[in-house]
Amino acid sequence: MDLIKPGTHIDFVGKMGKAVLLSIVLILISIGSLIYHKGPNWGVEFTGGSEIQIKLAKDVGTEQIKSTLDKAGYPPQEVQRIGLQGDNEYLIRFSADLVKFDQIQSFQKKLEGIMSGNDDFKGGSILRVDYIGPKVGAELIEKAIISILLGCVGILIYVMLRFEFAFALGAVIALVHDTVITLGAISVTDKEFTLTIIAALLTIIGYSVNDTIIIFDRIRENMKKGGRATFDEIVNDSVNQTLSRTILTSSTVFIVLLALFFLGGSVIHDFAFALIVGVLVGTFSSVFVASAIVIFWRKKKGMTV
């Protein structure tokens, strides 16, 4: 069965101008949102602090949990419902300057007391307790940034060795593009920036390059064939020839990500969200952004084919 009819010829290169404009708008929105929210909404892993995940028997609501804890002398920074409505799972968060390790220990005892003594909270249980000292957090941010940068450098070098510089530049700009827009989506939806999100970003980088390379590979092959086609035409042919693969693979990845998003449980939810955005943006950038950069760079250097 053919998804794309053989001989289909869509003028991708001709649409690159508009596509790049769309990319620029998305990037500006992303950066704007990050500035408006004063940077990413760092999770406790980075800022230090504590997180306690509880499961209650009744649907108590975040406000009541918050006021009960206020009264108990442990005002939380945030109480958030996680998972699906019927799960009655909540995340209680304390910021680093509020909580020392010993405090979280005594808080936990207090919480256990509340959950056995108060009618509304009866039958609740503590699912998870996370405490992260501020020192570890600062180191994690550093490590996260280094690993993303190193990832880019590694890819740049590999693509440069296997292709030529223009392609490496296109691949890296495309992946920076995908990372920034995914970050923007996380920021716009006000999701927390956690360690799992870092893992998701690196996976997106990997996916984005993977997708880009397959088109590049075809461009290189078509360049070797010679003939009288211009570079723009070669790019257009290559994108068209790999189009079914691009759509089919993105679809399979998208299918499993949807499964993860809806069925993977509360912890995986945001991870799946980031990946879904990343795959969509990554597919778009492989087709439009990466090749546009290669075309632009080669024209600038006066290269024809």
Added chain:
Amino acid sequence: MRASRGWIITILVFALLSALLLIPTVAGDALPGWWGKVFPDRGIRLGLDLRGGIFLLIGVDTEKAVDHELNGIDDFMTQELKSEKILIKGSEIKGDNLTLQFFTKEDLDKGLKVAEENFSDRADINESDLSLSFALKGSYLDDIQVRAIDQVKQVIENRVQELGLVEPSIQKAGADRILIQVPGASEKDRQRIIDIIKRSAVLEFKIVRDTGADQDVLMAKYGVKSPDELKSQGLMLVPGDTGTENEKFFIATSDSPVTGESLSDARLIFDEYGRPAVGFSFKGEGASKFGALTEKNIGQRLAIVLDGTIKSAPTIQERITSQGRITGTFTTEEAKDLALVLRSGALPVPVTVEQERTVGPSLGKDSIESGMLSMAVGGVLVIIFMIFFYRLQGVVADLALALNMLFILGFLSAFGITLTLPGIAGLVLTMGMAVDGNIIILERIKEELRLGKSPVAAIDAGYARSLWTVLDANITTLITALILFWFGTGPIKGFAATVSIGIISTVFSNVIVARVITNLIYQDRKVPVLSI
């Protein structure tokens, strides 16, 4: 072209090995006893987030180890010069430096001689005005820190092991941290584990000179205003926790000739009133030192100092050599744990809890279930999708995918890589991307067919031309996964490991397994049309 027999055998061996490695994961305790003797009996290790348990990152204060070292030099110099009737005016420790001040130039010269004789190997010694400074050498500094963290790890290992928990893991994490993981630990264990780990357990024995309810009044008796000034009299102020109002503070000798290091054993005992207490005994040299100390001070009170606080101060009735006890207001459990930490030795430097994660067993169970469910649903959808688009070749790709999953899980089990929740997510994602290689190859074969090639020639060309595309695409992904593995900690590392193994196994499945199956189907047959 024929399906190479060598590859068929290789694939079958891999599949069999993977299956064997996975049987313990599925069967659990139902395995017969002889299994472990013939085959590996440990399956996939589940992370703390999946099975529940405690994860603790302990920061080791290695700076304190440097302080101890400099204090040691200070003490040695003071003692050594005292025997030559030279008094040191003052001393100061700042970072990696110790400075000693002298009264006269003559004293300084003698001090320099003693210093050079004893410490020139580990410190740079400089004189200026009337002071002598010791700056620890870089390599020696590293040594001190490495030794400190090794000792802390050893002590914590002893302590955690004695608690009798299942499979605790204690590892060094970086230059100044220790990672402790106790899977399956209950909420009740948690508090106890943390208390036992944090306990310094420095045990010292001193002789009591005086006691009082107020530290200022007590110090005034000795004509000093601050605890530091007591030092020149060979005394120090120690807080007391003996339960008596007028014994809140003690003045005691500052040196402790016997310490917890000389203990041979410590255990829970009950005193004459049936209250829990800790009994201890000394080994060889410790026993004779303790004998000498008690003999010299009969009629005086012996201060038993634990972590800087006097726990009890019995009057010495007679020379004691081997046995002693610490009484106090303990519960049985507390006395038992105190005995445990004394037995396992003192922490050479203080530690702090830098990160803690406790996952209840129910969350772990939920996570596994939702992880498995999403994997099953995702997998089935991908399988249907592939058959819908590629018919028989889709079935081949699905077979390769199933074998791929088997290989990956077998790998995880073989290398003892811990499967975490992000790891499961990584597996689900791998499933989505695993068919990519096959899609590239199958699309290529279709193109070749359109060019008018025969089915077998199209298959050959499709595989040959796609090889580097598949490799290039996957190597770049592998680069990011490996970097993530290098830099990641805890659950992220597990995720990166799973993805890395996934990529390698996927390339193998795409390029070799699918090819071999395809060849088996079309081998020696004149196929007019490919089912693709």
